[in-house]
C-alpha cells in the first residue's frame with residue numbers, strides 16, 4: 001500500500017485531500033499542529049470509510065521534529081510515496097505596519113515548512129525511485145494581494161521551490177508540482193469579515209468559492225499514475241479568478 005503524508009491534513013483542504021488519497025488506496029499520515037480533536041475526526045472519517053491512516057502531530061516549521069518523524073514513518077512503512085505540503089497559515093496586514101515576527105511566522109510555516117518536509121522525503125523517494133510531491137500554493141503567488149505581503153511571498157517562494165526540486169528529482173521518478181487554489185470555503189476564509197468574503201466572491205468568474213473536495217481532486221490526480229509526466233507545474237484551481 002502506498003503511503004501519503006499530508007501536512008495540515010486534519011482540517012479544510014488538507015482534510016479533503018486526506019480523505020481523497022485514502023479513497024485512492026493510500027495509507028494516510030495526517031499531520032496537524034495542535035488541534036487533536038479535528039485530526040482524530042478526520043482519521044475516524046478515513047477509518048469508517050474502510051481506509052488506513054494514522055496521526056502525526058508536529059510543527060512543519062520545526063526542522064528537527066519534521067526530520068525525526070518522517071524518518072520514523074519511512075522506517076515503519078518501508079516507503080513514502082506521496083507528500084502533500086498543505087499546512088499553512090495566513091496573517092494579514094499592510095506592509096508599512098507588518099510585524100517582522102508575523103513575517104517570520106508565515107515564512108516559517110508556509111515556505112520553510114514545505115522545504116523541511118520535502119528535504120526529509122527526498123532520501124526515501126530517491127531510494128525507491130518514485131515519489132509525488134504536491135505543494136499547495138495560492139493564486140496570490142502570481143496575482144499579489146494587498147495586505148498579504150508575507151503570505152504572497154511565501155506562496156511565490158513555494159512555486160520556485162517546486163520548479164527547482166522538479167528539475168533536481170525528475171531523473172529519479174519523482175514529480176513535484178504546485179496547486180494554486182483561488183478561494184476555498186474553509187476555516188481560513190470563514191475567518192474573513194462578511195464584506196471581504198462578498199468582495200472576493202464578486203471577483204470570481206465562477207461566482208462561488210471552491211469546495212475543499214475540488215482542490216483535493218486535483219491533488220489525487222497529480223498523485224495518480226496519470227500524473228507521472230507532469231512535473232514542475234503550477235495548476236490553478238480558481239474558478240477563473242486569475243488567468
Ligand code: NDP
Nearest residue numbers: 008011012013032033034035059060087088183184186188
Ligand atoms: P485551514 O486553516 O482550514 O487548516 C490549516 C491546517 O494546517 C490545519 O490542519 C492546521 O492544523 C495545519 N497547520 C497550521 N500550521 C501548521 C504547522 N505549523 N504545522 C503543521 N500543521 C499546521 O487552512 P486551509 O485548508 O484553508 O488551507 C490549506 C492550505 O491551502 C494552506 O497552505 C493555504 O495557504 C492554502 N490555500 C487556502 C485557500 C483558501 O481559500 N482556504 C486558498 C489558497 C491556498 P491545526 O488544526 O492542528 O492547527
